Amino acid sequence: MYFSFMRNWIQIFAILVLAAVTAMACQRETEQNLEELAMQEQHKVVVYQVFTRLFGNTNSTNKPWGTIEENGVGKFSDFSDQALEEIKKLGISHIWYTGIPHHAVIRDYTAYGISNDDPDVVKGRAGSPYAVKDYYQVNPDLADDPAKRIEEFEALIARTHRHGMKVIIDIVPNHVARKYEGKNNPDGVKDFGADDDSSEEYKRDNNFYYIPGKDFQVPEPLEDYQPLGGEDHSLADGSFDESPAKWTGNGSREAQPHFHDWYETVKVNYGVKPDGSLDFPQLPAEYAEKDYKAHFEFWKDKDVPDSWKKFRDIALFWTKKGVDGFRFDMAEMVPVEFWSYMNSAIKSENPESFLLAEIYNPNAYRAYIHQGKMDYLYDKVELYDTLKNIIQAKGSTDNLNAIQSGLSDINKHMLHFLENHDEQRIASPEFAGNAQKGKPAAVVSATIDAGPMMVYFGQEVGEPGAEDAGFGKPSRTSIFDYIGVPQHQKWMNNGKFDGGLLSSEEKGLRDFYRRLLNLTLYSPALAGEYDEIHSYNREYTEWYNDRIFSFVRYSKEQKFIIVSNFDAAESFGFELQLPKDLLTKWALQDGEYPLEERLYGNVNPSLIVENRTARVRVDLKPLESWILELK
Structure with a gap:
């Protein structure tokens, strides 16, 4: 009996050892295959969007409306060589660092010459990255030494390049923060609105639209809303000094916009009159077939609105610092002729620049590609929305063919994604409730055409975005608050960036994305x-x-x-x-x-x-x- 038991135990032990050895061999083979892939020619683009403020934050307190001291904040320096190497190994070619330009924040940086922002016109405590306060500087929250914040970002650009990846940042041309103060403007650059005639609703070279004779009023709050969650603050008094009032960023012409309007921002004027007519030179139709060089030549001797020049200069400022491309927020709210002017100038400085437009109107896609010289557009309202319905078992895969057929002439320009800062996390109950359900959609998104694939940080480890952060609510990781990202923090493992705190299922999900994205990058068939x-x-x-x-x-x-x-x-x-x-x-x-x-x-x-x-x-x-x- 004893010998029979021992014999069975030895057999079981041998099987377990063999299984472990086989698993290790498979892992080594996988590592070898990925290394071999990485030495091949890159055939597609894969973008990793990181919310820079959140990426390196190890604090797990997650108090609603918490301060930096309570909830923590990530820094440029958290993107260490180890972190960047692991991002690269995931199968990434471009990192989109979200939230870089200096935007309005509720934190006292007056010691660095920065004015305080008013909670009545800031969303959240950390502020929206799309309410930019100074385009020639970076968010002071992200620096170890705010006095040297731009130097720290330049160092991050250089580190990213050393690891073989390119850098993308946001430009938000449709609107700026309600309290824009360009205190770091290069010589000769005037601030937005500095030369505006605010007695007129519209003038071509005004940077803003005005509501003469009316003062701005803070929106009527929702029943349960108080700035900073009700915390006492000297500026949180229900008022903001702006006289005359300006149009709000989403186009509201009311002196008191609605709470759901983009009330923290003001709309930029590109020479579009209030009646919708255009006050700038028109781009001839044949330029849809011409390259960026011809577009650049067309605009060289044209008189264009002042806002065009300001944003061109901003883009070239960052291009010269080594930024490899831009994600343009709400691009379709800005005239396509401006994009011809802007993008041809960027391409003339860096022909390899990556130019991505957030756009939701399929009828405008071809104009923004051909006339506007965009490289890539969001494929949100067609592929993403259809895949979301399929994941939720509300739609059929039969609907995918019509999308690909309809985009067949431009699909190489369509950027695919399943998550970004605006969309619900796959793992959230409001979307799928299980990150695994996104896997077939990820395969389809990454391989269906030659367009780029984008992954949002934390997606690859099943982040559900479950926190009530303050202004930001569950299902989307908050872009307005100081908050930790729990699943991502498990992968980050206190700065080791080795996934040491992930479960086996979470490690398996990241391994899936790693396999898929590397295959996407280096397979000629997918181009x-x-x-x-x-x-x-x-x-x-x-x-x-x-x-x-x-x-x-x-x-x-x-x-x-x-x-x-x-x-x-x-x-x-x-x-x-x-x-x-x-x-x-x-x-x-x-x-x-x-x-x-x-x-x-x-x-x-x-x-x-x-x-x-x-x-x-x-x-x-x-x-x-x-x-x-x-x-």
């Missing part, structure tokens, strides 16, 4: 052609349904078959088929072709081609995707 095979399989393949989505991506060097299961509960098995015209494009003759699964490598099926038909057996677990490479 090549796209064919949908979903509709063909919906018609001809048994058990294939509208919780599945499939397509192919290919180039001369590489051919992928990509199939994803969006169902969180059901597994699906079927014979996936390739249409006959694809067999011709791929020059496939009758025979058996080995396929390698590139995401995890745990299946190696074969593509069977006979009598001008092609099929591959697919067995997908819930939320599983296969990226099959034809060998």
Whole structure:
């Protein structure tokens, strides 16, 4: 009996040891494969958006309306060499540092020559990054020494470049903070509004629109709202001195905007009259087909509104400091002709600059790409919104084909994402309640076309954005408050940036994103052609349904078959088929072709081609995707 027990125990122990050795070997193989990928040519762009104020914060107090002392704040220096190296290893080519320009904050920096901001016209205590107070300086919260804050940011730019990544920051041309004070303007640069004639609602070279004869009034607060959560503050008195009142950032022409208006900002005038007519030179239609050099030449001798010149100079100031590109907030609220002027100037300084527009009107997409010379646009209202519905089991994968077909001429310009600072976290109950449910959508977003993929920090470890931060509420990580980001903090592990506090499931999620994003960066097929095979399989393949989505991506060097299961509960098995015209494009003759699964490598099926038909057996677990490479 004893010897039988020992023999069984030894067998079990041997199996466990073998499993551990196998796991270690697989891990080493994965590391080796990722290192080999990183040495290859980059074929796509992958953006990592970080909310700079939150990234390095290790404080977990998370008191609503908490101060820096209570809740902590991240710094430029938290982006250490180790942190940047781990971001790079995730499969990232560009970091979008959100919240860099100096915006209004409720903190006393008067010792550094900065005036105090009024809580009545600041959202939150830490302030909105989209209410910029000084475009020639950076947020003092982010510096170890606020007196040297711009030097510390320049050092971060240099560190990021050393780790092989490019730097993106925001420019918010549609509006500025209610109390804009450019105290760091270069020689010869006048402040916004310095030369305005405020007795007139509109003049072409005024930087703002005015409401003559009326003083600004703070919005009527919502029933449960008090600035700073009701804390006493010398400036929180329900008033703000602005006479005459200016138009509010979202276009409100009321001296007392609504609480849901962008009341902390004022709208910038680009030469658009109050009746909507344009007061600047028009860009000839044929310039839609011309490059940025021709656009730059067109504007060289044109008289343009003063606000155009101010924002061009701001963009060039940061470009010369090494910033590699910009994310332009609410770009469609600014005339497309201005973007032609602005972007051609930026490209003339740095032809490789990355220019991304936040835009939500599909009817304007092509104008902002061709006339406005944008590199990339948000693909929010089409791909993101459709994928969100599919993740929530409210929509069908059948709806994806029309989107790709409709964008076929510009899809390389569309930036895809599942999270950003404006959107709900996937793991939040208000979205999916489980970060794993985003995995098939991430595969589709990252691989469906040649456009860039973007990941928001914390997405890769399942951050749910559950904190009641003060002004910011759960489901979205607050951009207005000093707050910690718990899941991200577990990965950060007190500055080790090694994921040491993550659960095995959370580590697995980050490993999924790491595999996917590295494959995205370095696969030539994903910069090549796209064919949908979903509709063909919906018609001809048994058990294939509208919780599945499939397509192919290919180039001369590489051919992928990509199939994803969006169902969180059901597994699906079927014979996936390739249409006959694809067999011709791929020059496939009758025979058996080995396929390698590139995401995890745990299946190696074969593509069977006979009598001008092609099929591959697919067995997908819930939320599983296969990226099959034809060998």
